[in-house]
Amino acid sequence: MNLGDPVENLEDEATLQLDSNGELRHLLTLKGLDKVILTQLLDEAEHYRTAPGSLPARARSLEGRTVGNLFFEPSTRTRASFDLAGKRLGADVLNLDVNTSSRKKGESILDTIYTLQAMQVDFMIVRDAGAGVPAYIARHVSDHVSVLNAGEADVSHPTQGLLDLLTIRLHKGGFEELTIAIVGDVQHSRVAMSAAQGLQTLGVAELRSISPAALAPDPENVPGARIMDDLDDGLRDAEVVMALRIQRERIGNLDGIPGIDEYFANFGISEKRMQVAKPDAIVMHPGPMNRGIEIEGTLADGPSSVITEQVTNGVAVRMAVLNRVAKTMGTR
């Protein structure tokens, strides 16, 4: 996509999201967010969790505010999660139907943003296939508006990263002693990038990235990770295993990508393959899941799986982020 603007580098995004007091104004990336901010966001999110079966947490802190969901790529859980997070904090939530939006008629993304801004939308929740789009929007919005990245190309997905961190912390108590294995198409996964950035800041014993060579990431994109290509070695003694979908829509040339059966045989996470991991290891997946390709159905539904908890934690994390960013809104 031609935005008429150079794609910003990630250092820029990290600076741009903080105001002059170092407070979170936008959420564009987990890169550059220090341990204190990450921990405070996780603490607040934890506070929004309620016991399964009970009513969800509610607050009125966003009353009078408007959250706009602008998802220019498919989404089920992230969009629903932001929608519920906004409503449970008392905000009005506007879900833009991108298939009928003026952007389809050639309107530039900024004109769409300015239109929503004129309707006093305070939060722009943006998912887009173009790298740099959330930062580009953040550079152009009015002072009172905040931009939250809900999935940026293969670059980052910071609220997913936070919900993964929260899920790990709730099960394992902390991070320092952990061996964490991320398995699958790490190269094209914004989920893996954000998780790696957050885990790097919080400090883990070992982070492993396990994939076939054709799907292995650029080491620079998964800071501190050990890049591996053997599943048994990668799962050995791991406490946390995160399976990822093959992002076929982001892979131009499928040469070198194994077929489904071969992929499952070599890189699919199953109850059998998990036997080399720690006995109390948890199994994660950001969804959407392809059962029988990257993960065995019985494992996904079994006792070690925390996949549905990740979804619950996603709403709590998004409530924490909205609330945190809202605090700086009156002061700009």
Ligand code: NCD
């Ligand atoms: C992921 C995404 O869209 O980045 N899903 C999600 O947000 N939970 C992962 C994917 O599409 O595979």
